[in-house]
Amino acid sequence: MAEQAAQETNGGATKHPDQSGLESFVYDDNIVRMFSWATVIWGIVAFLVGVIIAVELAFPEAGMGISFLSFGRLRPLHTNAAIFAFAGNGIFAAIYYSTQRLCKARMWSDTLSKLHFWGWQLIIVSAALTLPFGITQGKEYAELEWPIDIAIAVVWLVFFGGNFLMTLIHRRERHIYVALWFYIATIVTVTMLHVFNNLWIPAGLVYLFQNGEMPSAELALKSYPVYAGVQDALMQWWYGHNAVAFFLTTPFLGLMYYFLPKAAERPVFSYKLSIIHFWSLIFIYIWAGPHHLHYTALPEWASTVGMVFSVMLWMPSWGGMINGLMTLRGAWDRVASDPILKFFVVGVTFYGMSTFEGPLLSVKSVNSLSHYTDWTIAHVHSGVLGWNGFMTFGMLYWMMPRLFQTKLHSKKLCAMHFWLGTAGMVLYILSIYAAGITQGLMWRAFDESGRLTYPAFIETVTVLIPMYWIRVVGGLLYLSGAIVGLINLFQTWRSRPAKYEEVVHYAPALSKGYDNDPKAKSRLHANTALGDAGDKFLQGDWHRALERKPVKFTIWVLVAVAIGGIVEAIPMFLVSSNVPTISTVEPYTPLELAGRDIYVAEGCYNCHSQMIRPFLWETMRYGEYSKPGEFVYDHPFQWGSRRIGPDLAREGGLRTHLWHYRHFKNPADVSESSIMPRYTWLLNNKINFDEIQGRVDSMALLGVPYGEMLKDNNSVENAKEQALVIALELEDQGGPAAQETMDKKVIALIAYLQRMGTDISKEPAPTDDVVDAEVSP
Amino acid sequence: MSMTEIVSFLDLSVFPSVALIFFLAAFFAILWRVLSKPRSESEMEANIPLNDDVVLMPRYTVKNEQADDKGVSRG
Numbered sequence: 081m082a083e084q085a086a087q088e089t090n091g092g093a094t095k096h097p098d099q100s101g102l103e104s105f106v107y108d109d110n111i112v113r114m115f116s117w118a119t120v121i122w123g124i125v126a127f128l129v130g131v132i133i134a135v136e137l138a139f140p141e142a143g144m145g146i147s148f149l150s151f152g153r154l155r156p157l158h159t160n161a162a163i164f165a166f167a168g169n170g171i172f173a174a175i176y177y178s179t180q181r182l183c184k185a186r187m188w189s190d191t192l193s194k195l196h197f198w199g200w201q202l203i204i205v206s207a208a209l210t211l212p213f214g215i216t217q218g219k220e221y222a223e224l225e226w227p228i229d230i231a232i233a234v235v236w237l238v239f240f241g242g243n244f245l246m247t248l249i250h251r252r253e254r255h256i257y258v259a260l261w262f263y264i265a266t267i268v269t270v271t272m273l274h275v276f277n278n279l280w281i282p283a284g285l286v287y288l289f290q291n292g293e294m295p296s297a298e299l300a301l302k303s304y305p306v307y308a309g310v311q312d313a314l315m316q317w318w319y320g321h322n323a324v325a326f327f328l329t330t331p332f333l334g335l336m337y338y339f340l341p342k343a344a345e346r347p348v349f350s351y352k353l354s355i356i357h358f359w360s361l362i363f364i365y366i367w368a369g370p371h372h373l374h375y376t377a378l379p380e381w382a383s384t385v386g387m388v389f390s391v392m393l394w395m396p397s398w399g400g401m402i403n404g405l406m407t408l409r410g411a412w413d414r415v416a417s418d419p420i421l422k423f424f425v426v427g428v429t430f431y432g433m434s435t436f437e438g439p440l441l442s443v444k445s446v447n448s449l450s451h452y453t454d455w456t457i458a459h460v461h462s463g464v465l466g467w468n469g470f471m472t473f474g475m476l477y478w479m480m481p482r483l484f485q486t487k488l489h490s491k492k493l494c495a496m497h498f499w500l501g502t503a504g505m506v507l508y509i510l511s512i513y514a515a516g517i518t519q520g521l522m523w524r525a526f527d528e529s530g531r532l533t534y535p536a537f538i539e540t541v542t543v544l545i546p547m548y549w550i551r552v553v554g555g556l557l558y559l560s561g562a563i564v565g566l567i568n569l570f571q572t573w574r575s576r577p578a579k580y581e582e583v584v585h586y587a588p589a590l591s592k593g594y595d596n597d598p599k600a601k602s603r604l605h606a607n608t609a610l611g612d613a614g615d616k617f618l619q620g621d622w623h624r625a626l627e628r629k630p631v632k633f634t635i636w637v638l639v640a641v642a643i644g645g646i647v648e649a650i651p652m653f654l655v656s657s658n659v660p661t662i663s664t665v666e667p668y669t670p671l672e673l674a675g676r677d678i679y680v681a682e683g684c685y686n687c688h689s690q691m692i693r694p695f696l697w698e699t700m701r702y703g704e705y706s707k708p709g710e711f712v713y714d715h716p717f718q719w720g721s722r723r724i725g726p727d728l729a730r731e732g733g734l735r736t737h738l739w740h741y742r743h744f745k746n747p748a749d750v751s752e753s754s755i756m757p758r759y760t761w762l763l764n765n766k767i768n769f770d771e772i773q774g775r776v777d778s779m780a781l782l783g784v785p786y787g788e789m790l791k792d793n794n795s796v797e798n799a800k801e802q803a804l805v806i807a808l809e810l811e812d813q814g815g816p817a818a819q820e821t822m823d824k825k826v827i828a829l830i831a832y833l834q835r836m837g838t839d840i841s842k843e844p845a846p847t848d849d850v851v852d853a854e855v856s857p
Numbered sequence: 858m859s860m861t862e863i864v865s866f867l868d869l870s871v872f873p874s875v876a877l878i879f880f881l882a883a884f885f886a887i888l889w890r891v892l893s894k895p896r897s898e899s900e901m902e903a904n905i906p907l908n909d910d911v912v913l914m915p916r917y918t919v920k921n922e923q924a925d926d927k928g929v930s931r932g
Contacts, residue, residue, distance in 0.1 A: 178906070181906070181909035182905060182906065182909060184909065253905060255901075255902050255905065257902065257905045257906065258902075259906070337906075338906050341903075341906050341907060342906055342907070345907070346907075347900070347903035347904050347906070347907060348903050351899040351900070351902050351903035352891045352892070352894060352899050355887065355890075355891050356887060356888060356891055359883065359884070359887045360880075360884055360887075363880055363883060363884075364880065367876060385876060388876075388877070389876070392880075640883070643876075643879060644876070647875070647876055
């Protein structure tokens, strides 16, 4: 019985005029339509940028020496677009559609819904306007600078979280369906992760407060994390890993538990299993982060916790996959003919595959081979393209025709999208697996005489080029699938009715008198209150109550996820022995600090690690392995996660200034067939000396002992002097005249590179401390 | 005694075990609850997504005649 919405209801609940106790309401589908379009469009952008940077690795000239097209700057744009723009808008579409229906209520506030939508799109646009220009915090998947961080917190927690929770509170369905639990966990945990990983000091604002002026827009947007080195690394990967868990997994599981039953037209295989899936998943996931840092300067116990919990994750993940696939029991014949179900089946299967592979990669011995190679890249793409991508497309194909109140334009095109996407993924993933394992094995190969078989790093890169081209083809196929999808959905939209019908729904408000599902009564009639309470507890009353109380439920989810974070983080931050200090490690000079900031801005960490693991094949290639104490002044840490180029932790003193200078001008000039981009703009752009004092002051605020440098603009003078020294040395080595180079960015970057990893081999200054240390055992 | 000293004093190798015990306790409590949940209850809950576009029959307090012209069928 469909009627036009009475204007006066305006979506809000109205008491039905006849004293029936029924309330009428209309779902807000407009907001779902908006998020759905945003998903498709940003998805195409994210895939396109992915294809561009894939081409750049196979054919570096494609970057054309243009700064904002260079790999280091575009790769963060690609990852952020895929995660936060494509998957992000996808989960919002899923959540707005399903929450209203599962709660039998319109979203609590249309205004908040709209603020959420436009706020989120604005964040995405600001990401696209900052990342390619080197405005970044330099921590993977958390690159966006501080003003955008604040916007994310507000939009996510206040506009989205607030609206969601209020809708839940005003729902008309007593039981909170399991998909909503996954959404709650998403909102709570992402807030926690985002806030703790983004505690920073805005350098420009600090300078403004201290000196009453702002030297440059660059400094205004610059911030430094409060954590340094090992602690920053732990925090970052606690975040990074759980962003996968709570941004790319839990909301998609909620999506699966709602849309898969809808598309299959049957309830989920086992509701009981879904409850176990939920609690064990959220509880275990949060502990697993340190597996990103095996064999690094992270303490042993932390990485063991990470490994054990990662392996435990197998259990709930596969429980969830089986639950998803078994939901199709008795409907398998339809999978053959229905492309929407195909998307879901392949999506859920990829969930199973990537959650099998994840724990595998977290086992230390496997990790020693896979880490820093393309294996990880293959792993994340099976997750994002297979699981997130296909679940999203499956949902959109099911939902958008319903939102447009028409039929899907073409089932054939939908099937075509499915096959293009599947073929693209298979090509991408297989070639990149091969690339990862090949390179990993080459790095560790020794010949009969005990020397590295491939001592030149570039040899381990050039063999990968054919596989990189296959990846390009795979990416193009996946992208064209998405474009076919866009066309199909656009045509579907064109056949919508002139005016959408607004269906009015009726449901009684939740009342206290509701007794369909009574509270447990004690069966004991014990003579103590405790005995009776105990029996009710055993009957599961505590959890049944939770399933109906959104606020309490949210608090318990927070407790479950916070335990893991706290138990891992507190010792990390408080145990002094975790980061033994090394007396010769000193703060960077002001010029080196400026150079380090260029390193961060250019995104060199996307291709270079700064973390030598304690393996023979690494120490032979790169030198002494990295120690935790070496990073105490590194805000942010720059250990990296992928070696497209060699590790740089001990780069200092390895090459001449001239070598670096020529290398930045055109890497292939000094290293034949290098795939590193040209950095010609660093040779021309000037260092802004005015902002150096601001950088140093902020570091000092974070506890870096800069002493005299803080007085009377000493940093600036010091930086200029050091720049001149390096420029003269460069000239001596046969480089351009010092006059020409002494104020260029490349000089600051060379200063930083020449300092890297050298402190540890310096002679300690003969102070009392050292004498003490020698005397005591 | 500062917090740093207290925490430094702890034997960190117990952390993985403590974590495991936390997890197991919570896991078995939830397992108990789930296994003792009546079948009818979980079936009803599992069907929520499939009923959500239906214009609901009022569950109580409504006389039948009224339910007839409001209830049933889709939207």
